[in-house]
Amino acid sequence: MTSYRDLIVWQKSMSLVTLIYKLVADLPVNEKYGLIPQIKRSAISIPSNIAEGYGRNYRKDYSRFLQIARGSLFENQTQLEIAVNLDFVKVNDLEEIKELSVEVEKMLNSLIKKLEE
Known part of the structure; x- marks a missing residue:
């Protein structure tokens, strides 16, 4: 592997960010300074921390x-659940995001475990 871009977990987390940005575009305008930036920030943090960690010696x-990336993923999952609870998003609209999120979670867990051996 020559770059963090080669990591499948980074690639999938980038796809997750894209899906999340598309989803929050339809959230209520009054959440422009509330839930929307929180969801975006936590999503962006996932691939960003994977990349930054990869660059460490x-x-x-x-x-x-x-x-930290895993923590941001859990934060994002929680924020999306809040959006569902507030009826900003339908559960069905989150299916692809949830599946990808669980996949990224498993990959992060596996990679962390491997590094700590």
């Missing part, structure tokens, strides 16, 4: 950044 640093 130490396994321990890389593992820590992957843990």
